[in-house]
Amino acid sequence: MEYKDYYKILGIERNADADTIKASYRKMARKYHPDVSKEKDAEDRFKDLQEAYEVLKDPEKRAAYDQLGSNWRAGQEFRPPPGWGQPAGGGGFGGAGPDFGRGFSDFFESIFRQQQGGGFRGGGGGGFHSQGEDSEASIRVSLEDAAHGAQREISLEVPTIGPDGRMRREARRLTVKIPKGIREGQRLRMAGQGAPGMGGGANGDLYLHIQFQPHPKFRVEGGDLYHDLHITPWEAVLGASVEVPTLDGEVRMKIPAGSTSGQKLRLSQKGLPGSGGKAPGNLYAVIQIVIPQKISAPEKALWNQLAEISDFHPRR
């Protein structure tokens, strides 16, 4: 196992006093708390912080840790010294309590668990009970699945309790029902699918944050969809009936004569369906007049003819 430099983790000197330890923990905890942080490795960093604080805020544990000496380097291969943690007339520094259920590292366990008689194996009556922590994850769903509802299989890494009674991470596959009309940013609660409870405590819940996959044809704003509708200059001038994609297939829409780029045409209630009593969104076709880049000689002649006879002067 690897040695952990708790002082380095908290960014403090080895002679730091209790107030410095507390202040540094609080400052770094705000930065790396998984409910707050956007850092990729926030969960692991925060776990290290908690472990370091658990040891250094407790004078007994800190003294025991300091006994290891200051020559160790973070990440260095570590084995507890022979006879480490054996009672020396005073009971040692095993320290029962909920900190052993928080998934601390092997290093922590090897130093502070010597006096423990087995830890938490769950199901025992009368001992320590703890409810499992809630877990959170993101799930990307397509607009089609959001509009129509779907069942999707997801793979997650979730904390579980191993046969040795210790917390570890395990891959799990779940099939989840995506409700029709779900919107980006909403959350799905899956009761009892979070981290396991200990000592007979209930499991935590799993919360899935909904993100939409980018769609090749639509942008989403709330429940409304936006589609860039490419039309020709003559369709813009003369008007036309064109096909427009929706989440339920294509529909025909009339382009009024004299349409301009950026103009929005609304297809009522063709956006995302409403849920929980909300009205369905609309679909907006945003007109984009596309100019041909390659034209044939006859086409060029016709454009020239148009230029000669037209009295349209947009810059006057």
Next chain:
Amino acid sequence: MVSPLTTVIEAELLEEGAFCFDFPHFCTLLHCGEGEAMQLVRYGVIHPEGSGPQHWRFRSLDLYRARLSRRLSRDLEIDMAGAALAVDLLERLRG
């Protein structure tokens, strides 16, 4: 060929969950005493429907907010007023 048994997990849309837990049930789900739950209401962490504990009804969003508040209080060593503010700000950022 027999297909493997798949358990489909029913999920509840947090933002649209119904007010379905009464006060004792909510306290059981949160593993807390009534006093702590009343404090959470008082500090505006959770927002039950109904007047007074006997008529209060909570929804899953309250459970989420209460647990988030507890984690923040415990891990960041802040009091309930601070945790309530943090929960509101986090929810606003998320929305």
